[in-house]
Amino acid sequence: MTEFLQQLINGLAFGSILALIALGYTMVYGILRFINFAHGDIFMLGAFAGFYLAPKIAVVIPLPSIAGAIAVLFLAMLICAALGVVIERLAYRPLRKRPKLTVLITAIGVSLFLEYAGQFCFGAAPKRFPDILPGLPITKIGGLSLNSNQLIVLAVTLILLLALRFIVMKTRIGTAMRAVSFNPEAAALMGVNTDIIISFTFALGSALAAAAGILWAVNYPSIDPLMGILPGLKAFVAAVLGGIGNLPGAALGGLIIGVVETFVKGTRWSTCADAIAFAVLILILLVKPSGLLGKKEIEKV
Amino acid sequence: MKFRHAKTFLLGAIALGFLASLFADKINPYWLFIFYDIGISIVMAVSLNLINGYTGQFSLGHAGFMAVGAYTSAVITNQFGNLNFLAANGIFAAALLAGGLAAALAGLLVGIPTLRLRGDYLAIATLGFGEIIRVFLQNMDTVGGARGLSVMHGWTNLFWGFGLAAVTVYVVASLVNSTYGRGFIAVHDDEVAAEAIGINPTKYKVTAFVVGALYAHSKQFLTPGGFGFMQSITFVVMVILGGMGNTVGVILAAILLTLLPEVLRKLSGIEHLPGFAAEHPLGWIGETRMIIYSLLLIVLMLTRPQGLFSFKKSSAPK
Numbered sequence: 001m002t003e004f005l006q007q008l009i010n011g012l013a014f015g016s017i018l019a020l021i022a023l024g025y026t027m028v029y030g031i032l033r034f035i036n037f038a039h040g041d042i043f044m045l046g047a048f049a050g051f052y053l054a055p056k057i058a059v060v061i062p063l064p065s066i067a068g069a070i071a072v073l074f075l076a077m078l079i080c081a082a083l084g085v086v087i088e089r090l091a092y093r094p095l096r097k098r099p100k101l102t103v104l105i106t107a108i109g110v111s112l113f114l115e116y117a118g119q120f121c122f123g124a125a126p127k128r129f130p131d132i133l134p135g136l137p138i139t140k141i142g143g144l145s146l147n148s149n150q151l152i153v154l155a156v157t158l159i160l161l162l163a164l165r166f167i168v169m170k171t172r173i174g175t176a177m178r179a180v181s182f183n184p185e186a187a188a189l190m191g192v193n194t195d196i197i198i199s200f201t202f203a204l205g206s207a208l209a210a211a212a213g214i215l216w217a218v219n220y221p222s223i224d225p226l227m228g229i230l231p232g233l234k235a236f237v238a239a240v241l242g243g244i245g246n247l248p249g250a251a252l253g254g255l256i257i258g259v260v261e262t263f264v265k266g267t268r269w270s271t272c273a274d275a276i277a278f279a280v281l282i283l284i285l286l287v288k289p290s291g292l293l294g295k296k297e298i299e300k301v
Numbered sequence: 302m303k304f305r306h307a308k309t310f311l312l313g314a315i316a317l318g319f320l321a322s323l324f325a326d327k328i329n330p331y332w333l334f335i336f337y338d339i340g341i342s343i344v345m346a347v348s349l350n351l352i353n354g355y356t357g358q359f360s361l362g363h364a365g366f367m368a369v370g371a372y373t374s375a376v377i378t379n380q381f382g383n384l385n386f387l388a389a390n391g392i393f394a395a396a397l398l399a400g401g402l403a404a405a406l407a408g409l410l411v412g413i414p415t416l417r418l419r420g421d422y423l424a425i426a427t428l429g430f431g432e433i434i435r436v437f438l439q440n441m442d443t444v445g446g447a448r449g450l451s452v453m454h455g456w457t458n459l460f461w462g463f464g465l466a467a468v469t470v471y472v473v474a475s476l477v478n479s480t481y482g483r484g485f486i487a488v489h490d491d492e493v494a495a496e497a498i499g500i501n502p503t504k505y506k507v508t509a510f511v512v513g514a515l516y517a518h519s520k521q522f523l524t525p526g527g528f529g530f531m532q533s534i535t536f537v538v539m540v541i542l543g544g545m546g547n548t549v550g551v552i553l554a555a556i557l558l559t560l561l562p563e564v565l566r567k568l569s570g571i572e573h574l575p576g577f578a579a580e581h582p583l584g585w586i587g588e589t590r591m592i593i594y595s596l597l598l599i600v601l602m603l604t605r606p607q608g609l610f611s612f613k614k615s616s617a618p619k
């Protein structure tokens with residue numbers, strides 16, 4: 001039982017990082033109906049932004065400290081949000097009226113570009129992410145050992161999810177986002193500036209990916225320019241699992257993938273863990289292709 | 302695509318491959334390997350074009366099928382010791398066939414359940430299967446697991462490389478021009494309408510998958526990592542640059558994309574001055590060639606999305 005709970009906590013921590021990345025995929029898909037393959041690399045850039053920011057911030061706010069960590073997180077999110085907007089403006093916007101596949105390939109090109117430019121600028125060798133959080137002693141509750149970093153991951157994810165929910169459901173721009181994802185033409189006719197909304201969506205998604213990158217780096221402190229590929233794919237799987245285009249679905253999908261994968265890692269099939277996400281996905285797609293929380297779309301002839 | 306002289310082309314290409322293989326020892330081995338790669342790329346891109354281009358189904362797991370074919374044929378040839386020329390080629394042909402059948406079987410297994418899915422969902426499901434195949438191979442100790450499988454015989458030569466490429470082109474072209482092939486194109490153009498006039502899209506999609514997977518294989522040293530997601534993407538990019546459903550364009554794109562990284566490597570002088578690349582006047586290309594490659598891809602998509610070699614307006618890819 002203790003072991004079960006322990007694995008559950010590990011899984012939730014891992015899953016909540018995936019959930020943050022998955023939200024970016026699902027938001028972009030909800031509005032533009034395309035898979036932004038470069039999203040996993042924004043996650044990587046978030047971690048690297050943190051890596052290079054930490055020494056600079058340490059001059060003003062001594063690290064490791066809570067305030068410093070928040071500053072690093074916030075600035076990395078800001079940088080990646082800007083990057084997301086720039087990428088959308090340069091690579092995706094000119095293609096908006098083109099076939100979906102063209103945009104998909106461009107996204108793959110952007111993803112490759114970020115990876116190789118990353119290898120060129122940061123070096124291909126893994127780097128050690130600095131300690132930005134004060135290492136609290138591992139808390140023991142019963143037989144459970146709670147790592148402070150895991151708790152922080154869970155807490156930060158929860159805060160970000162609530163903030164996202166507030167933005168999407170309660171603010172004007174969130175209403176506009178939902179309108180655009182429901183029907184872009186009708187939204188434009190009602191006076192919604194779709195270009196700004198799409199840029200904002202990319203900014204929001206990229207900021208969440210950056211936060212995921214920092215949280216990942218705090219938990220698994222080795223970062224390299226190709227680190228975004230696998231988490232990116234798994235997060236995408238999570239988004240599809242939950243029903244792509246659906247925000248709570250993405251969060252749920254991320255948590256499920258994270259927990260299932262962590263449990264498999266605890267068994268003797270641990271080396272197969274990377275395949276689990278995809279196996280779960282295929283099962284779900286066969287049984288309920290629109291995902292767990294997705295609406296079934298009726299195809300018009 | 303009209304393909305009137307298909308048989309002449311097939312025989313010509315095989316004869317040319319055979320002739321070239323007689324002079325193989327005169328060719329610089331570095332270039333020889335690039336030629337093999339070109340042949341393999343053509344096989345992969347043309348067969349993927351049947352799935353992605355003609356049938357309009359987006360597969361992101363083609364490298365997975367390649368892995369199945371490659372491992373099967375390698376395991377078979379590794380059973381044999383040194384053989385004379387004739388026996389070696391006979392065994393190799395049998396191994397290639399077995400690899401093709403294994404890949405086709407995998408294609409069938411993947412195809413039947415997933416091809417009821419459409420569009421992006423299919424893309425991600427095939428991607429998933431490709432990854433599952435890779436992880437599965439990584440965990441199979443009998444084929445070396447993550448360490449990889451070393452292939453004892455270097456039996457791949459220009460004859461096999463280009464012969465197989467020619468056969469692939471021939472089969473795909475004739476298939477597309479047959480009555481059956483019209484079904485592929487119907488599924489591509491409008492799946493719902495095709496269904497309405499009595500064509501079963503799933504059946505056609507499955508066939509395209511099996512045939513596509515049939516040709517997926519070759520190489521000397523196999524590691525599961527070599528058949529990952531990025532490899533599948535490379536083949537998809539070849540199909541798209543060549544123009545979806547344009548076999549000649551796809552062949553050209555396969556040649557170009559295989560040569561391009563090598564030419565950029567050569568230009569940068571990495572080969573001639575190991576360790577001194579940075580001092581070579583074009584040394585920067587070596588360090589940035591993959592960046593250039595990806596930028597080229599983005600720029601091409603922005604300026605010529607119909608494909609590099611597609612000159613006439615064909616039915617737009619979805």
